[in-house]
Structure formats: C-alpha cells, structure tokens
Amino acid sequence: MADKMDGEVPDVIRVGSRKSELALIQTNAVIERLQKINPDQKFEVITMETIGDTIQDKPLSSIGITSLFTKELEKELAADKIDMIVHSLKDLPAVLPDGMIITTVCKRDDPHDALVLSAKHSGRTLETLPPGSVVGTSSVRRIAQLKRKCPHLEFKDVRGNLNTRLRKLDTGTDYACLILAVAGLHRMAWEHRISQILKPDICMYSPCQGAMAVETKSSNKQLIQFLSKLHDPSTLLQCVCERALLKTLEGGCSAPVACHSLVTDSEIKFTGAAFSLDGSECVEETQSVDLLEDAFLKQEQAKPDDDSFKGYSSIVAPHLSHKAMLAAENLGSQVARVMLKNGADKILEAAKKEIEERRK
Numbered sequence: 001m002a003d004k005m006d007g008e009v010p011d012v013i014r015v016g017s018r019k020s021e022l023a024l025i026q027t028n029a030v031i032e033r034l035q036k037i038n039p040d041q042k043f044e045v046i047t048m049e050t051i052g053d054t055i056q057d058k059p060l061s062s063i064g065i066t067s068l069f070t071k072e073l074e075k076e077l078a079a080d081k082i083d084m085i086v087h088s089l090k091d092l093p094a095v096l097p098d099g100m101i102i103t104t105v106c107k108r109d110d111p112h113d114a115l116v117l118s119a120k121h122s123g124r125t126l127e128t129l130p131p132g133s134v135v136g137t138s139s140v141r142r143i144a145q146l147k148r149k150c151p152h153l154e155f156k157d158v159r160g161n162l163n164t165r166l167r168k169l170d171t172g173t174d175y176a177c178l179i180l181a182v183a184g185l186h187r188m189a190w191e192h193r194i195s196q197i198l199k200p201d202i203c204m205y206s207p208c209q210g211a212m213a214v215e216t217k218s219s220n221k222q223l224i225q226f227l228s229k230l231h232d233p234s235t236l237l238q239c240v241c242e243r244a245l246l247k248t249l250e251g252g253c254s255a256p257v258a259c260h261s262l263v264t265d266s267e268i269k270f271t272g273a274a275f276s277l278d279g280s281e282c283v284e285e286t287q288s289v290d291l292l293e294d295a296f297l298k299q300e301q302a303k304p305d306d307d308s309f310k311g312y313s314s315i316v317a318p319h320l321s322h323k324a325m326l327a328a329e330n331l332g333s334q335v336a337r338v339m340l341k342n343g344a345d346k347i348l349e350a351a352k353k354e355i356e357e358r359r360k
Ligand code: DPM
Pocket: 060, 088, 089, 090, 091, 137, 138, 139, 140, 141, 142, 158, 179, 180, 181, 183, 184, 206, 208, 209, 210, 211, 212, 253, 254
C-alpha cells in the first residue's frame, strides 16, 4: 500500500505553463500524449508569465538569471499549486532546485538549428548571403559557431517569443535572417520558413534542444510512475548525457556550449564543444560508450521503495535500465572533464566574464 510520501495521481493534474504560444502548444502536446496512456485522466492548464517573458528588450544571456523561464513556475510547484510543468528541456538548468525532478522526456524533435530568411534573400543559404548580412539571434552558442564558419556575416540580438521574432524579420529591415531551433518552428507549423538546416559541421545544437520534458516534485512517486511512461528511451539517454556535460562544465543554458549525440541499440556517441564568444577558440571532444543488450527496458514494475527513483542528471525513469542511464551520465561528464583539461575551463570562464561585463 502506498504511504503518504508516495502520494497519488491527482484526479485533475494541474499543469503549469508559460503563456507564449509555443509553451501552450508544447503543454497541450504533452497532455495529449499522456491522455493516450490514460484516457480517463483529467488535466487543467494554468498559465503564468515568467521573467524571461516580461524582459523583452535584453538578450537572455545578459540578464544573468539561470532559471529565467522556470523560476515562477517552480515556485507554484513547490507550493503545490500545480502538479507538473512542461518545459523545453534546453531551458532547464543543469541543476534543479531541491525537491524537483524531470519525470518525462518526450521523443526528440529535430534537434538542429535552422536558417529563416527574409523575403529579400529568398533562395540563399548562410554561405551565399551577401557579406555584412545581419543574422538575428541572441544565442552566444549560435553566434560563436557561426562567426567561425561564416566570417562574412554580422550578428544582432533579437528578443521576444517566436511570433515577435518572425514579425521583426518580416516587417523590419534590421535582419537578413534568423537562426531558430527547427523544433520550435515545427511545433508552430512554420516549417515552410526553414531555408537550411544547420548540420553539426556548421553549428552544433544546445544540450537537450528539441526535447520536451515534464518537471514535478520528486516526492510523488505515483505521479512519477504515471508520467515516466511517456519517456522516449533513446531521447532520454541523449538528454541524460547532454545534461551531464552542462553540469560538469558548469555551463548554464546561456553558455557557449554545444553538443551532438547519437544513440543506437549498441552505443551512444557523443560530442561536446565549448567556444570563445568571438568564435576564435574551440575545444571539442568526442567519445562513445557501449550499451549493454538490456540497455533500454527494465520491463518490470518499479517499486517505490527501491532505488528505481534515483535520478540521472535529475531525470528519473523508474521503468528503464539504470545501467544505461549511468553509462550516459558518465559519458557526458567524462567528455566535459576532458574538455576542461584541454582548455574549456579558461574559455568558459572568459566567456562568463565577458557576458557579465556586457550586463553592466
Ligand atoms: C535557450 C537558448 C535559446 C532558447 C540558447 C541557445 C535561444 C535564444 C535565442 C537555452 N533557450 O539555444 O543557445 O536564440 O536568442 C528556446 C527555443 C526553444 C526552446 C527557441 C529557439 C525551441 C524548442 C526546443 C529559447 N527554448 O532556440 O529557437 O528546443 O525544444
């Protein structure tokens, strides 16, 4: 019998979400998938504005709060005003507040970045844009990599939600193009605006880009049991590994850190990279780890009192192989340690200082 600690799945699960169109699309998509697992389960969506939504005039990296989009929602979660939050996993910091855990990692959308052009430049690619063309992005990760590969381009901050950004591109003259995550464009049904998908040799993606996740309190094991049925095993292993990279590098979600990961039945192959803000320096490391045959499914029902509820990179998956998750976590931190030894420590320290300077 479940004791009080284990909690219960509430009759109506209250889902916290940011108010932006993308956030609501993601929240509803996750609810829809949960509803397929249990058609009788009821959900209520509760929306709120976060600091990241209200500050629209400064680049994210210059505001200097790691949990920009998550703090207010997490407060509501801690106070039991809501039961779960749907996030873009890439917006969650590597270390969650005490008592919070990631219980669901949905099948990853295309994790790459995309080029979105203004009508004037239709038909071009990053390589064929005229010299001096202005790329709209506030991501230090994107800017550093593109400065390396496309030195003919210039960069300018662009803020606001996806709708605002596209409007700025289409109605203003400031930008020749934007760089946006394919996943966000896809969810907003704007795939037709994608002119080029940036492969890793041009621009590696942000840890956990393209994956939606659910955050809950770590105490309600019945709720965790239910939500974790939605885990996509392959995405889960990638994200455990990618979050371990971030954590060991101590790079927040606004650090110039990028990665690439590939999971097959037999191995995870993982690349991590850190860049100086001007793109002149880069430390990159690739390693693989063999997955044992039992990599994915543990199959048997998790018991609330064993260590099935242990988190890897703050992700808990009671039904899946802990050996595989541990291997993924170790791979991410090992790649990070080699990077630190090879100079990523100095590069990231300098980037952090520079970002702090800009804030003044
Ligand atoms: C984070 C970054 C950005 C978002 C930084 C980065 C982009 C900020 C910008 C951590 N979160 O990627 O280097 O370009 O100014 C965000 C987007 C998505 C989740 C939009 C986007 C898309 C959906 C997903 C904002 N968060 O990156 O184009 O990846 O699941």
